[in-house]
Amino acid sequence: MPAEQFHEWLRREGRIVVVGASLAGLRAAETLRAEGFTGSLTMIGDEPYEPYDRPPLSKAVLLGMSAPDRTDLPRRREIDATWRLGVAATGLDLAAHRVRLADGDEVPYDRLLIATGVRARPWPREEEAQLDGVFTLRTRDDAVRLHRRLKAGPRRVFVIGAGFTGSEIASACRHQGIAVTVAERADAPLVGALGGVIGSVAAELHRDNGVDLRTGVMVTGLEGDSVGRVRAAHLSDGSVVDTDVVVVSLGATRNTEWLADSGLGAGPRGIACDAGCRAFDFRGIVTDDVYVAGDVARSPHALFGYQFLSLEHWGNAVAQAEVAAHNMISASADRRPHLWVPAFWSAQFGVNIKSVGVPTMGEEIMITQGSLAERRFVGVYGYRGRVIAAVSFDNTRWLEFYEGQIERGAPFPVEYPTMDRRPEGRKPVPADFPDPSLPTHGATVTLSGYSPADRRLVFTPARH
Amino acid sequence: MRLVVDLNRCQGYAQCAFLAPEVFTMHGEExxxxxxxxxxxxxxxxxxxxxxxxxxxxxADGLADPADAPAGAGRVASDAR
Structure with a gap:
């Protein structure tokens, strides 16, 4: 069948399967229908719920403004899909074009979108993680459990890891007058994502709001009582913190295990895909019928030296899903690249933190507007003489300008005059990111190198 | 009614917090x-x-169809930036 006829047929009566029924999967499905796809659409999700939004789980829900089970995503349009919820995908047969499900079913596809996202990294010691009162926060079920426990009025909440989620949880606890201790391995909160200069501001924010912040420490163990309830956390500096609720916020793990024997270029760092969201196989050859979007994807970005970027960002999930959906049903000349400029936000302790670009690439930072001491500023990150990222604390309206600077590769240091420039902001200083070879949980952008398939991974062919 | 705010796009103008304080509130300045x-x-x-x-x-649900939304009231913005 000639290519144009094939795409016409695909749009009319093709079978599209979306694995992952969260933000990226839903927006992709809506885009497919909006662009005229009239074939069959199957949505597969391991959670038993229709797509819901996760950011409110650590914000509005913990603040008591929303029920944990009431964060369902609004729909842009009807998608007329077959939903397979509460059943995980367990395997993929690339040659036969079939997805295997946990219940034994197999679902055939003409085009597949993988949007399986990430899951919370659990506390590594299983018997301690099983203690009553130890939580992670990623899913609706997590939120229901944690919310219930916080409402019961714990003596002290102990948060492991001061990345964005951990910081937001600490913020919500303090807002409700709950005593909270935060333990962070780095020297300050948010260091992995924003570097030490900004991290020191975040540390003050924690302490001024009454958080008992312990930095430069690791948690060596969680202690339970005789009936299996957590009662204390032991730290590497020898101290012991009495607590009855522990929230493990150690970042996320990519949901790629189900693809381990598929032949796709999938591993712990995510699924490699090209700028058009087409997945690579393990040989580094791009597929034409398997697409990837959202947190589980890693794709090369022209603005950032064609590094493969994994972005655990809400906005990326939406933008990448739209591009993937469009490309899935378009001939090659009509396809679009996913060139979204990374952007994220966090709300904590009443401060609005936002970022554009890739801060973790930054070698130096300069505060071009406002001041760190006032916690109202814009910080600009430079990489090899150009602007690579910006971060704002309560200064969001300027970020769009800096996004333009990033897109143009504007020179760094920033020499032009800016509004509210202070003497401290005239010179760049080291951005102070931790050694990238150490594991950090704070980075929401992972630079994962050039290789589409990690050659150190052993490929085991599927048995069909 | 289900709703979601693209907080990359939000710039803290707080119009929503004035108009529907039961649903939207400002924490801090923006x-x-x-x-x-x-x-x-x-x-x-x-x-x-x-x-x-x-x-x-x-x-938000049911306010407009994004694909062929009329200009103005209730338009649902693309979430992409």
């Missing part, structure tokens, strides 16, 4: 916290907030 669910009793107010957002950052 940080918006909102309930992703608005009950029927708040539906009208929430719809007004959606329409009034200067950067069209709010998407």
């Amino acid at each position: 940080s918006l916290v909102y309930s992703p669910w608005a009950g029927d009793e708040h539906r009208e107010k929430a719809a007004r907030a959606v329409a009034a957002c200067p950067v069209q950052a709010i998407t």
